[in-house]
Amino acid sequence: MQEGKSPTPERIWQILTGFQMSAAFKAGVELGIFTRIAEGNRTAAAIASASGAAERGLRILCDTLTVLGLLNKQGSEYSLADDTAFFLDRNSPAYIGSITDFIMSPQQKGGFENLTAAVKNGGAVADHNASIDPESPMWATFARSMAPMMFPSAQIMASGLGYEKAAAIKVLDIAAGHGIFGITVAQHYPNAQVHAVDWRIVLEVAQENAQRFGVADRYYKIEGSAFDVDLGTNYDVILVPNFLHHFDIPTCEAFLKRCHAALKGDGQVLTSEFIPNDDRVSPPAEALFSLIMLAATPSGDAYTLAELTSMFENAGFSQNEHRPMPGMPQHWLASRK
């Protein structure tokens, strides 16, 4: 404490009321406020009328979103901040508003409703654990809602694979979800074949996306758990995007041995993870991801580079190249035998 200066409860209040800010964000997305403003509605009255809301409610919501930095306010007129225009206008190709459907889904929020129990227990309590249920519709919601957030990361990964354009690479996409990672590789490499592993209800979403992006004729489904199902062999590329963090280290190592066996001698595994520094408290977004794993899984975590490297080494890989992406909390790791 600085001498003679009493601390204020400002920061505590801000953290405590964070759930109110999440709710404001969700209401803004659900009412399409950002799109309405992009379309030229500027005053609370105009935005309210365009979005079917009451003016009082809309004014308070837009003021809140202004305090949060998502909107600007000049006099009584609102406009979009740059990131808002880019990511939250439904007419923007980079629109990611749908992520609220997953991040604030009852299952995901459920894990946080009684976080105290998860801390005591050292992992998600059974009731809340939808992560490991193959029939959970949560993963279809995930696949549908999180895809847009993954495009930039998928582009960067696919651009860095380093094959000749015409190479007939064989690709395995683990827990493909929306399928965006494998599909993006197929778009970059017109002769690539993609084999996508996931539960049945999730692969339906991946298949839809493969169709939508014109790669369905080179897209193959492997239904089942990535731990048990026959993965096939002779892959040039195995994608492991946002998968390892759901499991403990021994489970990850056992799984990576399966990848090792399925990979060609000169093949590569591309892993996407939230990778905090060794202190586990920086950078913020990477470090905070651990809490989601505490709330949602029995024993998952955001692993450090040292931990991931050790897992890969124990599974037989000898090269691991870390590829962070500027401004994005997810990093890539490229591993070879």
Added chain:
Amino acid sequence: MQEGKSPTPERIWQILTGFQMSAAFKAGVELGIFTRIAEGNRTAAAIASASGAAERGLRILCDTLTVLGLLNKQGSEYSLADDTAFFLDRNSPAYIGSITDFIMSPQQKGGFENLTAAVKNGGAVADHNASIDPESPMWATFARSMAPMMFPSAQIMASGLGYEKAAAIKVLDIAAGHGIFGITVAQHYPNAQVHAVDWRIVLEVAQENAQRFGVADRYYKIEGSAFDVDLGTNYDVILVPNFLHHFDIPTCEAFLKRCHAALKGDGQVLTSEFIPNDDRVSPPAEALFSLIMLAATPSGDAYTLAELTSMFENAGFSQNEHRPMPGMPQHWLASRK
């Protein structure tokens, strides 16, 4: 957008996951983490053992609280930030951890569960509106949990009343809740009499506090709604702490006329409110309070100084002195006939 620079979803992600940070804070308070650290437990293992939690859960929670700035981490040892030591160690006289009981109560969170509906409706939807139910146990929870947060504000207000120490002032405390405001005046003025208005179940809490702080012999209860009950007359001081924001302007004006009639000629009304600037988007904490009123009340708001001044003028008051408190989102307004 800065030229050549793509926006990142960093801020959006941070707002969207705010509810997870509130949950981490709540878990920290419920497990007494801050108190355990103050008592000398420094590592995740030691804090876990002292608070009956699993080490994995505790480590992830403490890392999260470190990212939020509430803890510091050196190597594998955690310590308390200054504001945390002051406000969140149960052995600190300024402990305010109990505010989670109200701010994150099912009723208060309920209003935010479907904020979209409140925005559309222009106010809390009926199901969620516990604010105006006299029998709602929410207000007893409020009274018990929010008292500690009010001490500094009550001290500043009572110190500024300006009477001779021995003055036998007659004080009315509107919607007294925990009673802290009136009780603090009674402590400052040993001959003061305090009349506290609130619903029955809430006045029980105020009465307990009057006892605890040694002013029960000068403490009188007026059970009922501040809008209907006989308030009495000839008051030197009428306290209206955190009350007006629950209601619309006409309701506030009608109520202030009742205060005007109950006040001595040279008496003063002391009002505590979150008072945003005319732009309604600054300062942050004051401006954000509007959203709580949207979620929790049919037509309340965080009123600007201009709006409050106009209400008081329309109720017959001619002087209004604005007294903000540095670092605190609640301001005082002193009004005279």
